[in-house]
Amino acid sequence: MPPAPKADRRTTVDVTALLERGRTLATPVLRAAVDRLAPPMDTVAAYHFGWIDAQGKPADGDGGKAVRPALAVLSAEVTGAAPEIGVPGAVAVELVHNFSLLHDDLMDGDEQRRHRDTVWKVHGPAQAILVGDALFALANEVLLELGTVEAGRATRRLTKASRSLIDGQAQDISYEHRDRVSVEECLEMEGNKTGALLASASSIGAVLGGADERTADTLEKYGYHLGLAFQAVDDLLGIWGDPDATGKQTWSDLRQRKKSLPVVAALAAGGPASERLGEILAADAKTSDFANFSEEEFAARAALIEEAGGREWTADEASRQHTIAIEALDAVDMPDRVRAMFTALADFVVVRKR
């Protein structure tokens, strides 16, 4: 039987169920891993993941979108393995992701994450550092205790991604102190911060299932470009997102002077709005009163970014990266059903509101 036409394949995938599958498979293993941490780190980590509140009472927190676990268990199916084979990979990727969130929130001074106070706000900077370190170590532990050759390969790839993640955060921090950042520099930073770990998530289950290097590389390519699409959407939400949906403050990225894609694209565009924006942001960088700016002042900056074309360019970029991601999959043999699920997850990433 010939494969169903592309449009049909897409409509048959229930993304909510796919995300739920990843979450259902990975969460118990993730919780068991976190339970291994010595007190008080286990409690601090449980707070971070939203499993308990600041008083230690059980909570049913927002654990995030869970795109990464969904990808990791799905990628195991590329090799014909059961999705369960990808679970240690899903858990390891989630641990690395959350290690970076704990440290980045502290470095960036972010006070809110997923509608709640960040760990350093509630438990102090030392716990944020320590628990981040512990989750990072735990990620390798969860993989390496499988004791297989495949686990060694998966850990090596995840370690490479972790280093990219750290490089990306270093770039992000350095860009905040610069007047100008090029679009290329911004994309490189976002590739490191978001692309590399989504690349791991999209391939780690396959690596654990015994995929060859070429298959793993191709799935990484899908994930990397999916990550760039994801981040472009994140950058749009960081300025124009609905705070009720994102859990962040209004104009969140502008408040932090983030040189995100809409900003750098607007500055690079040229023309009156672009030039006016450049003048305003240069003045903002020098003011000590920035924290007290009104909603209107941030809204004015957002309007200029849009007028200069930064919003549209970023939306187009999300779409371009989405296309590259999906086309990358053509280089790998996999069941139509699995390919349709990868495609549906990519579609979800670019239309999400949070």
Place this chain on the structure above:
Amino acid sequence: MPPAPKADRRTTVDVTALLERGRTLATPVLRAAVDRLAPPMDTVAAYHFGWIDAQGKPADGDGGKAVRPALAVLSAEVTGAAPEIGVPGAVAVELVHNFSLLHDDLMDGDEQRRHRDTVWKVHGPAQAILVGDALFALANEVLLELGTVEAGRATRRLTKASRSLIDGQAQDISYEHRDRVSVEECLEMEGNKTGALLASASSIGAVLGGADERTADTLEKYGYHLGLAFQAVDDLLGIWGDPDATGKQTWSDLRQRKKSLPVVAALAAGGPASERLGEILAADAKTSDFANFSEEEFAARAALIEEAGGREWTADEASRQHTIAIEALDAVDMPDRVRAMFTALADFVVVRKR
């Protein structure tokens, strides 16, 4: 030919040359690994290791005693392999050790390390977090890129040690907020903070050289108890050490209210000096003026610790752990020459002044 008597074996080992061998083999590989870091992390790391000064000029800094690299390359020889086989292990252990120094100095607010300002003082807290993370990731990278089964086993053991290190730091921090810590709790913390990584250093070369699990476990036992001896000596130096030799402030551990071995042993000893010390430290814990205490006030506390027997108990403990470490080696076959070198390193650890 029968083995030479124990006393003779010891006198034939030149510990300075042994430490120098580890440093000479490991440093170029360590520097090449650190050079892989993206700017500015490469510079920050080079400052931390003492290769450049705060202005970026080449420096010939004090890179530490280098006991760990010496142990790692020596342990390769247990299996009959060349010391060079242990080099990636030596580098990985050094990277983990320095990751923990970078983060611990920040968490503890320590301003000086190896006679120089700490990284967070010079380059800020974000760089201390970031570069620590990068060194931690690099440790796994250096091992896993060997691509061998042995490297996977070595990484798994090192990951376990890293988790112990983090557990130990968590205990250390929590103990600083408590009035009383038992001797057992203190030893457990020190086993985690110092024993676990010396256990890795003492076995990782052997693991890379193909040692079986029992041999690796036995070498870890040697290293763990060597670590406890090492830490007992460190705790003595942290109170009574010569600042010119240690590179730390006078009464360094007392200034930080550290519940180190001499303190907890003195508090557990009972008797008038012990009770008086307990009252004084309880009052100290409540005062906000602690940072302004005079040299004489710290000296008085040190004298009480000594009078209560804390200094002597700790020196005896160093000796006890030294004996356990050396006796552990009896369970493993190795060339006499290698055994003599392990013994000499253990002797060095307990007599050092820095």
